[in-house]
Amino acid sequence: MKDVAAAAGVGLKTVSRVVNKESGVSPAMAARVRAVIDELGFRRNDSARLLRTGSTASVGLVLEDIGDPFSSALSRGVEAVAREHGCLLLTGSSAEDADRERELALALCARRVDGLVVVPAGGDHEYLLPEAASGLAVVFLDRPGAGIEADAVLSDNAGGARAGTAHLIAHGHPRIGFIGDLPHIHTCAERLRGYREAMRAAGLPVDERWIATGPTDPATVGRAVRRLLTGGPDGNGGPDPTAAERAAEPVTALFTANNRVTLAALQALAGLPARPALVGFDDLELAALLSPGLTVVAQDPEALGRTAARLLFDRLGHDTSPPRRVELPTRLIVRGSGEVPPA
Amino acid sequence: MKDVAAAAGVGLKTVSRVVNKESGVSPAMAARVRAVIDELGFRRNDSARLLRTGSTASVGLVLEDIGDPFSSALSRGVEAVAREHGCLLLTGSSAEDADRERELALALCARRVDGLVVVPAGGDHEYLLPEAASGLAVVFLDRPGAGIEADAVLSDNAGGARAGTAHLIAHGHPRIGFIGDLPHIHTCAERLRGYREAMRAAGLPVDERWIATGPTDPATVGRAVRRLLTGGPDGNGGPDPTAAERAAEPVTALFTANNRVTLAALQALAGLPARPALVGFDDLELAALLSPGLTVVAQDPEALGRTAARLLFDRLGHDTSPPRRVELPTRLIVRGSGEVPPA
């Protein structure tokens, strides 16, 4: 900019005015400056500008895994709203690792993003307190944060799981298996709660060996599927190994608690002759084209992302009301797999 | 930082040294400074730091649509490599719009990203020349750029389409329909070229009415599917309307040129009694679980992203060799839908 001013033989501020389309510059002067700008290929350095003005016109998004369709739909929602506000989006993935989440969030803060949308991987967010104290707006997405008072946007996980489980019960299944990811993850815990509530509401007992939680790789989920369907021992070595080692009653239906689990379960079931009823949490792209079609409890991840971003910008607009927790409804989509009667 | 220095009663530079873990500070002093830092909740402002040092330790990624599974896999690849290099990733979507791409790329440049990975939406990238001249590294991804000499990482689109089409031909289909997205998009054009080459290599004629390009919404693709299968007029009002209005021979197989087209075509086919053979470009998550399984020409989007990012960091490491074009192979995955014989 200094170069432009020198080359055009004008003051620095005049160039600044032209670049920022401020009024108070004669057309002739503006034209001359613009000519020099083009000639020199000058582009304003926004980092410097933003350092000076204080705002950064950018928000950060910490996802669990940008490659997961659910995450990318979230991020589409956040991006759309950020864009409406003329804000750039800085994104990173935590790979479901608490340290990485922290590191990433702090890196974004060091860049002085105006606000942060976080899909929590860790269970403690106290590390954001100093940032929040110095003006950072924070919204948690998909899962609530801990150790800091902040807005959260979630799906009605328990309600959705309740509806999905009740749907299976209504189709005659008294024994239903639950397969989820890691039990300490909020969404998994809530969906399990919904499952238990639906069972209890129907007066059905729950055998703890019907509940499988763990990694979502196809091998692990495949083992869980086969165990639940045959009633074998759980192999987890739970608090009561002798009970766990006894065979459980086989289930006739499965509730799979997220998209990756559902996918892995479908793969495991593909080889089997008789298929249990299945309801999955999260919709899948080809769900309607399977046979039978896949019955799911669908979230609206893009709406989740948009809602979180709106909340964030409300806060940036100095909305100082107490932290809110917004819960978005889920929707049961009936397509066939959940209506199979017990074998 | 100034505040910390004042509160600790030390010089500014000492605080800077402690924050950056530079050597040359006595342990006692360092401890005192760190105590004040914690007390005040001080966090270094990286924007200011980077303004001073010149580098920004960040790279930009301009995608077509972050919500598309293909894009998000690309971005996972880019992010992984950026992370290895301690770089933050700034991402945005162009929504397949040239102006938006430009606007986004320039916004990232104004933030002084060190490098830019661009999935081109527009056909002209001259606007990046001034940036490149002042040191920006640029790599195009998925499609080549135009108007600027830069690296590009692509899939072997023509080769993949050739293999897919040849596969259908080998299974006895002389008449094969091609459904793609917009014909000016490089990937579509290349895949169409591959299709034509395979047909010619087999000595088969191509009726232009077997080729449908346009938007990828389910309605448009559905119409194309039905037209190709029944041999109705093309309705495009092409250069030879009278010929176009004559009925064409119905095709017995379809080659769908990207994931969205494949998805839409599958939806359209779901309602139909007799199904044509189908090979799609791009793999889909549930492809193996459909019946018949979906035969595809698979790309490796994560590898595309990683390769592009590696090339970018090579350039940032002052690799000044002439621009390269890297082409990654595709893989035909046989699952059933492409092996259906002609009706």
Added chain:
DNA sequence: TTGAAAGCGCTAACAT
């Protein structure tokens, strides 16, 4: 080992 001064590229506030 420590610190003062200069300056990265820009804009806000105040001249002219």
Added chain:
DNA sequence: ATGTTAGCGCTTTCAA
């Protein structure tokens, strides 16, 4: 309508 000065928060340079 245009220019000058100071300073955003940090690092670099050089001096003590």
